[in-house]
Amino acid sequence: MTETVQRLSTAPEPVGPPRRSASPLVVVRRWWRVLTSMRTALVLLFLLAVAAVPGSLLPQRSLNQGKVSAYYAEHPDLAPVLDRLSMFDVFSSPWFAAIYLLLFVSLIGCVVPRTRMHYRAMRQPPPPVPSRLDRLPQSASLDRDESPAAVADDAAAILRRGHWRVVRRDVGETVELSAEKGYLREIGNLAFHAALVALLFGLAFGKLSGYEGQILVEEGAGFCNTFQQYDTYRNGPFADAGSLTPLCADLDRFSVEYEENLTPSRFLADLTYTRELGGPASAYPLEVNSPLRTDGIRLYLTGHGFSPRFTITYPDGSAFTDISAPFLPEDQSTLASSGAIKLPDRPGGDGTQLAIEGFFVPTAAEFGDNQLVSVDPRPQNPAVAIVVYEGSIGLDSGAAQNVFALDQRQIDRGALERVGAGNLLVGQSLELPDGTEIRFEGYKQWAALQLSHDPGQLTVLVASVVMLLGLLCSLVVRRRRVWLRCRVSDDVVSRPGDPAAGAATGDPAADGDASSRTVVDVGGLARADSGGQGPGSFGSEFAALVQQFSEKDAGKD
Amino acid sequence: MAVNDSLAALADTAFTGSVVVYSVAVVGFAGEYAFGRRGRVARTSEEQTATAVGGSDRAGTATATAVGSGQRLGALGLGCTVIGAALQVLSLVLRGVATDRVPWGNMFEFACAAVLVTVLSFLWLVWQAPAFRHIGVFVLIPALFVLVYAGLILYAEAEPLVAALRSYWLAIHVAAAITATGIFMLSFVVTVLYLIRQRYERGVIEDGSMPRMIAGLGPRLPAAAVLDRLSYRTVAFAFPIWTFAVIAGAIWAESAWGRFWGWDPKETWALIAWLVYACYLHARATAGWKGVKAARINLLGFFAMTFNFLIVNMVVSGLHSYSGLT
Numbered sequence: 001m002t003e004t005v006q007r008l009s010t011a012p013e014p015v016g017p018p019r020r021s022a023s024p025l026v027v028v029r030r031w032w033r034v035l036t037s038m039r040t041a042l043v044l045l046f047l048l049a050v051a052a053v054p055g056s057l058l059p060q061r062s063l064n065q066g067k068v069s070a071y072y073a074e075h076p077d078l079a080p081v082l083d084r085l086s087m088f089d090v091f092s093s094p095w096f097a098a099i100y101l102l103l104f105v106s107l108i109g110c111v112v113p114r115t116r117m118h119y120r121a122m123r124q125p126p127p128p129v130p131s132r133l134d135r136l137p138q139s140a141s142l143d144r145d146e147s148p149a150a151v152a153d154d155a156a157a158i159l160r161r162g163h164w165r166v167v168r169r170d171v172g173e174t175v176e177l178s179a180e181k182g183y184l185r186e187i188g189n190l191a192f193h194a195a196l197v198a199l200l201f202g203l204a205f206g207k208l209s210g211y212e213g214q215i216l217v218e219e220g221a222g223f224c225n226t227f228q229q230y231d232t233y234r235n236g237p238f239a240d241a242g243s244l245t246p247l248c249a250d251l252d253r254f255s256v257e258y259e260e261n262l263t264p265s266r267f268l269a270d271l272t273y274t275r276e277l278g279g280p281a282s283a284y285p286l287e288v289n290s291p292l293r294t295d296g297i298r299l300y301l302t303g304h305g306f307s308p309r310f311t312i313t314y315p316d317g318s319a320f321t322d323i324s325a326p327f328l329p330e331d332q333s334t335l336a337s338s339g340a341i342k343l344p345d346r347p348g349g350d351g352t353q354l355a356i357e358g359f360f361v362p363t364a365a366e367f368g369d370n371q372l373v374s375v376d377p378r379p380q381n382p383a384v385a386i387v388v389y390e391g392s393i394g395l396d397s398g399a400a401q402n403v404f405a406l407d408q409r410q411i412d413r414g415a416l417e418r419v420g421a422g423n424l425l426v427g428q429s430l431e432l433p434d435g436t437e438i439r440f441e442g443y444k445q446w447a448a449l450q451l452s453h454d455p456g457q458l459t460v461l462v463a464s465v466v467m468l469l470g471l472l473c474s475l476v477v478r479r480r481r482v483w484l485r486c487r488v489s490d491d492v493v494s495r496p497g498d499p500a501a502g503a504a505t506g507d508p509a510a511d512g513d514a515s516s517r518t519v520v521d522v523g524g525l526a527r528a529d530s531g532g533q534g535p536g537s538f539g540s541e542f543a544a545l546v547q548q549f550s551e552k553d554a555g556k557d
Numbered sequence: 558m559a560v561n562d563s564l565a566a567l568a569d570t571a572f573t574g575s576v577v578v579y580s581v582a583v584v585g586f587a588g589e590y591a592f593g594r595r596g597r598v599a600r601t602s603e604e605q606t607a608t609a610v611g612g613s614d615r616a617g618t619a620t621a622t623a624v625g626s627g628q629r630l631g632a633l634g635l636g637c638t639v640i641g642a643a644l645q646v647l648s649l650v651l652r653g654v655a656t657d658r659v660p661w662g663n664m665f666e667f668a669c670a671a672v673l674v675t676v677l678s679f680l681w682l683v684w685q686a687p688a689f690r691h692i693g694v695f696v697l698i699p700a701l702f703v704l705v706y707a708g709l710i711l712y713a714e715a716e717p718l719v720a721a722l723r724s725y726w727l728a729i730h731v732a733a734a735i736t737a738t739g740i741f742m743l744s745f746v747v748t749v750l751y752l753i754r755q756r757y758e759r760g761v762i763e764d765g766s767m768p769r770m771i772a773g774l775g776p777r778l779p780a781a782a783v784l785d786r787l788s789y790r791t792v793a794f795a796f797p798i799w800t801f802a803v804i805a806g807a808i809w810a811e812s813a814w815g816r817f818w819g820w821d822p823k824e825t826w827a828l829i830a831w832l833v834y835a836c837y838l839h840a841r842a843t844a845g846w847k848g849v850k851a852a853r854i855n856l857l858g859f860f861a862m863t864f865n866f867l868i869v870n871m872v873v874s875g876l877h878s879y880s881g882l883t
Contacts, residue, residue: 038839038842038843039843039845039846042836042839042843045832045835045836045839046832046833046836046854048832049828049829052825052828052832053829055825056822056825057822057873062819062820063820090820203818212815212816259717260559261716261717263716263719264720265719265720265723266720266723267720287720288720288721288723288813289720289721289723289724289809289812290812291812291815298815300814302815450815452815452816454817457811457817461808464807465804467800467804468797468801468804471796471800475793475794475796475797
């Protein structure tokens, strides 16, 4: 028990790298010792911190695919090289995983033997009294008028009341007490590291068995928790996409409240949901910071916007009514949004389609021929600017399309031809050259919803709490020992001979016979990084103990 | 909820007042540092060393006998520090009342509150061991710098919070982050002083060479052992708070963003800072890493904290975009 005890973490003695010419087993064991050494853990810890840096500075696919594409466009030469190094997926990259897995192996390799060691240490009695107590960092000497046995009984009672582990050893007439306290420090330390491992497992389990789906839902519409319905969906390899927890939800109404300065103060999506098909429906006011939690799944409100509504009437009188599509906000403060509407084949036509590219503003300030400016996120004077195309949208090709924009290639290659453009207020129409009328009917609001399932969350939460508690114990609790040697005084003068006895508070009224006088040598040792300063330090605790030892124990009952 | 403009204006006045009063405090502390009787400060240093080794409870209390102009300046510095801190508290409270929310909703308010924590920790330290007054000038100069920077660059009008921030976790998570940041800043200052003193001690005490350059500040600083211990204890105090701040942030993120951890740049840098400070705590207990090497890791930890606050908020975009800057 030398320096290892003082360490915050858990390595055995530092060791050098393996020497050559040894049997494979010996080599493995040496490398194991290197891996589990404190120094290696320190380097790995530091490496992990450094490795996380590019993940925070470079765009990450897991956060924003669009930014990665933009980076590719800006740095066409550098990006592929970075990509090969997994720089756009740092946190799921093999090298990042290698660092933290090595770190955790190293950590486990430390925690396990140290747990065993500490378990044994806790069962062992505190070590016997050193021969020279005055050489310890804390020491004192005092004398009492009772016999050594009685004094020791007193002191032992005091120590036990303070939750010290006390062992008494009688050596002839001399009685020695060894007391130890603060085992919680190492327990906390071990719990902290064990909880880190549990946290990693919870994290991994959640990622492997969880899933997450995102969907935009317009007012009046709804969705069910099946992966086919989501706009984006991902699940871990252990999650069964075919049997997701049943839940259907409808968005009845969406509203936003604003402060005077147009800061949004509240987003509210009024939902009606059922847990099983045809089951009882419940209402839930879904808000930011207040997800719907049911059956281990969580439903979040993550965004909102507008869907302009149109009616398209063809010259032959046939019409598409109430056509709408969600537009994406380009400016969060004014909610000016852009999007596209892709219509089905013209009824009874030649297989061509109309497509509308548009820009929606909730409150148009200046409304002229070519100006459309949004000044307010609230829909007070909604307007759209649209460009209408005719031809083949290109959905039949099977290639995935961005629902918020037309395929520019179709326009470039002439498959989509521009047939009209205009700015419309609610109720206004644009007439195309062929007599088709496009009427701006108004808007619906949509909410972006996210449904998540992460079965590892609770483990992670519990592990974090244990981590924090363990950390507090390991930093606050001090492992310390106190020794007492109560011996019959060989000095009949009333003062003990030890000049170093600063804390001695011998009873001045003592004039009993010399044989019942007891000299008590006390020594103390705290084994922690923080030494003997300040209130609550071991120095003051020791002084208080010595003070208690010097008086006849009154707290006994 | 409308903002009470007159209270907000009063809060700004109190902020300006705190900057002015802290400036006076810097002058006072600097005066004491420069003109205080050399023997006294040096004696204090020695006593602190003795305290560090021997373990008595108060450092340097016994020297409070000699009253010179230096000491009067020091007392002025300390008094102004207390008044400045009170003005800062007033400013934050007024802002909170004016906007009817906790007064740490943007970068300006965060920076002010963190500086307040630094100053209050310093005052607590002086309360515990009056001799630490001598490092006052080194605590207040960076504090003042941050406040001026906050007032000039980060300043944001008192405004209501966006919907996403309206959660009781704002009070918990951000308060913990502010507390940890403020104490880490104190630890940073103490560590810098430790490195200076260390260089001085190695030069002068070991081979008797005259202190040159930055080590010239050394003679009047507390002993390296004292500074080293103090920087450790401040980190040991702030580290669990920072851990709690990160955990609380994760709990809040789970209910606000749909996941408890998503490698958002802010989260990532919070983890980086956490890892670096964990490194520091481990290094302090590892042979060959104690002392100067460990101290450098401490500096790196505060660098990560600063980077997380400034660069991640202003340059890197992420979910934590509540800087209040336009």
